Amino acid sequence: MASDEYDPKATDPPLLVRYSSIKSYQTTRATYPGIRVFFRRHLQSDQLPTDPAPIPLLVFVHGLGGSVAQFNCLLTSLSQVASCLAIDLPGCGVSDFSVRDWSAYTTDALVELLETVIEDHREKDKAQGVVLIGHSMGASLCALLAAPRSKPRSDLSNYVMGLVGICPAVQPPSADQARWFRLFLRVPDLFFNLYRAWDRRGGTESPSVLRFTGPNADAETKRLQNLYNWQSRTPVFRRMAWGLLPEWRNGKPSGGLASEETWSSLDVPVFVVTGADDHICPPSQVEKVVRLMGSDRSSSRADSVASEISTSSDDMPVNGKSPNGTTSDTQALATNGKATNDTASLASHGPSADGKLHPEPCIPPLPLHPEKTVKSVILPAPANHTLPYAPATAHTLAGLISDFLTSKITGRLSQGWQLQYLSREGKWDVKNLEKWKSVAPVSDPIGGVFRAIKTLREVDETHSPRCFVERWGETIKDVIDISHDNPVYDPQGLSKGGIKYHKYPTVSKMPPSDADIEGFIELVDKIRATQKEKYGENKVVIGVHCHYGFNRTGFLIVCYLVERCGYTAKQAIDHFAEARPNGIKHEHFRDRLFLRYSGVKTEEN
Template sequence: MASSQYDAKATDPPLIQRCSNIKTYTTSRATYPELRVFFRKHQHADNLPTSPAPVPLLVFVHGLGGSVAQFSPLLTSLTPIASCLAVDLPGCGVSGFEPRKWDAYSTDAIIELLEAVVEDHRDVAAGQGVVLIGHSMGSSLAALLANPRDPKTSLHNYILGLVAICPTAGQFTPEKVRMLRAGLCIPEFIFNMWRAWDRRGGLESPSVHRFVGAGADAETKRLQYMYNFQSKTPVWRRMAWGALPKYSNGAPSNGIAALDVWAGLDIPVFLVGGTDDQVVSHGEVDKIVSVLAGDRSENGSEANDDGGKSSSDESTPSNGAAGLPHLPQHPKKVVVSTKLPSPAGHGLLYAPATVPILAGLISDFLSTHVTGRLSLGWQLQYLCRDGKWDVKNLEKWRNVAPVSGPIGGVFRAIKTLREVDEEHCPKVFVEKWGKVIKDVIDISHDNPVYNPDGLEQGGVHYHKYGTLSKVPPNETEIRGFVELVDKIRAEQKKKARLEGWDEGYAIGVHCHYGFNRTGFLVACYLVERCGFTAKEAIEAFAKARPNGIRHEHFRDRLYVRYSGVKSDA
């Protein structure tokens, strides 16, 4: 295969390409002249509350041999809720391999560099907080940045939370360090010969299987083979050497985060392991949880710096707008962990089978334990607080197809009817669809902008089941919807026999446009009652209603709900 197929710049996903720049940073240790920095400012940052501080900045830190591109699927899910920053560490991804001196790749040097990049993009004047999201060795770098007991930088004062994906507990004995350093002293050409041998077999090579598993899907294997190819041997050796601790009188220094560093964290921490991870055992999560939980038992009940309010505390303005979630200067410490089931390997952050679940879990953690302002549902409600049915939305409504194709043999998705519309009012709807759609469930929160009596008089039964816009329905709402549909279907079957209905009768469901909340609840029913998987339900809805569930956080929530994965807090 041509090497251009694996060129990092040429293979960057569009989002990464659009939002990246090459920048130069100078620290006390070195000058790094060609660093690729990804930064995307929240598109609504200027319209969201900035008191006491802006919505936190999400900072992504890749691991040994990694790159910003590996975070692309997560960035797609998380850029809608916050400004996002990531950097290709020197010599990784698109960044230039300069400088070349080994000291520039020590852990302390990389920590100092990361602080410089973050401070260059954080709204320092407004006191913007930071949430770190690291993968593998990047999790250790994040832990070092966040540790207040032995701070490497002043940035720890502004770190509000940490997400560690496939983290390592960093336990090295002096003997193990000596052995690893000896291995790293092997001449580079021998390293390259071993790597070439390890890549034999392409997508079915040992190197690919090690990171994503022999049973991974073809796309995941393709991505892993590309990332393996892009990792440069001299860079990998320098970073690996710099990650190993130095021992003086039996005490380690420098090096990646060990358990004492993890134990020092006093912020919300979310740890994610992969059951099939052959690079970093998922047992590392348990080791880190044990030291964090032990520390939490002593300090976890203490009030945070904001008078003891939790991150989920809310106050509702008197104007009736969406509630304004609390934004603590220092969220209360909590430890949450989960292990994604097979086929979750070391590449679980970019594998299509695991990314939607991971993205949903991270979103939940951020909005629940850091601040509710990181909930996309809340943000969209806040931004749309001036009302739904003014003129500016009418054209959008008119461009939406009135009724979808059949979905799962049970449903039709529709957009809300309008009493004054000439084509999609109750009277015309009954004439066009009354023989097919026998019941309509209105899941919009507001009163309908049509008279339901027009449906009832035409023989189409109307059911009101209100849910909030922009927010995925909660457990109670899902359960109620499933039970309501069960009841309607039972009644429909009786009437079909008695009245001789034609096959294909359905239940119509609408919110405002019939995409997000409608698709979400329809998919829930298809999974829970009709034997669909989450992926099959989402695809079935999209096929019948082109573009499908548009909000990614709704889709992520479905994958999380039906993945069987639970987090331990």
């Protein structure tokens, strides 16, 4: 095993490395140096409408023992539609553990820290709203941020436009449970670490992993959970766990996790989602949120409450109805992949499929105070507490959240609408449109594994997602987008047609790095394994594109052919050129390939 196998910096995903910084924050309770802040401003923020306010800021809050890395899949997807902010709480992930005072880790202290970081990045002068997205304990912190407070430290709660609770922790420990937990947490670090070492016996099959994943989870989910368990520092875990325990006075909890009163006081759209096999925060927690919010009549917008329960399990037939008999559009999305919110109508006044512009573009409204509603989904087994990072659920979760954002917050968060708006205005489209049109859309088969393609274009009449699905949907079942920027098409158009979209950003004009190559090969291996299981050997292929589908696309495909398919560098480069005439055009790309596979090792003094 490599010495940095579990090191959070060494295992940090590329997206987080590129958009993270280390900052220091001071609150009324403590000074927190060395806090990792991920912030990626939407690349087209300045080109999108800002009346009456910019598109909301999406804020991600991890759970107890977690880190920003657990949101990598969601951040990759949702940063294409909005500015995204996430932090490693003190001592978590790559943030420093330099503050030792236990009072700095109470729930109230963490809420104040989050509030400080959010206000540091929110465009306050433009009245930008925020949508809070929390996992496990993070969902509880989000609820406390969103709820009206008697002595607010800022007016942030007035700008919360929605909340997404993933595997939310809703029920505070009882008085007896809190007392026993405190006794357990008083155990010195030495003995606590001995217990954790015993609990980790068996690695990916240890009790510490299976508690989160269940025994039926796939190997990659177990590997990731094992990684995050090792990255969780014992003294940080003890402090945060202690801080989330409430004090019980006169039969009522005070402090700690968000109480039932906090959840019932929420006056914004709320989406809660969990897995049927979640034994950390079981599905009953989600059902409790729905009951608490659905029965609340104290809200100024109580009459507009629409409580929608969405469950899906192996023994429950999918019929488009929730247990209370009401139709659930979220259930339909979770069970058959078809969104029922009319996202297409948001773009009906933009460019049509033939590229012609409509004279009166429709800009979806941006309500500063969206109507209160609660939606829930329980994903079927073996979905569990690892929803944001388990390969089997992460992309589904991203789609569910995207649907909630566009249907319950604002249609401006629809990537399809954004692309069409920006294309209509001539601000965001493919570079050098005439050159792009002259390039063949799809190459011949490459090594029985790939087809190189040029980027799709949302409003194109021959190479849009809709056209691509119709022409290639039976042959190409996965598309890897290696461009650095947001695509100029809505990937959901591929997903709805049965083609899975994978974003793997690389920098243009530069040969991919060693890390880029290794990650691409690992991604292709996983896709091929899934394809083989679903469709059989050599039945379908993978589409890969950058912008035109020549240089970076060819470089990475050649690397895969050499390292997995037995080609020499020259054979692979020539084969790519035959399938994609003109091949890899940049000389320095070809030079790097020959050097990489020559066996010559470079050294630095």
